[in-house]
Amino acid sequence: MSYVGFMVNELGLEVKHYICMRCKRRFSWNEMLYLPGIRCPYCGQRIIAKTRPLVAKRVKAI
Numbered sequence: 007m008s009y010v011g012f013m014v015n016e017l018g019l020e021v022k023h024y025i026c027m028r029c030k031r032r033f034s035w036n037e038m039l040y041l042p043g044i045r046c047p048y049c050g051q052r053i054i055a056k057t058r059p060l061v062a063k064r065v066k067a068i
């Protein structure tokens with residue numbers, strides 16, 4: 007069940023960028039394609055969230 011921690015924003019289907027809830031690094035969907043599942047390509051965390059340009063300003067401060 008590798009999708010358990012995956013938070014999907016159905017209203018942001020055009021969004022192509024994600025942020026890891028553990029290391030706060032941002033990455034694109036293409037980067038995840040190299041992985042066996044949906045997870046952070048940097049630390050392996052499965053809890054990631056989609057980001058939008060407006061939201062990205064907020065997470066930047068973390």
Ligand SMILES: [Zn+2]
Nearest residue numbers: 026029046049
């Ligand atoms: Zn990470």
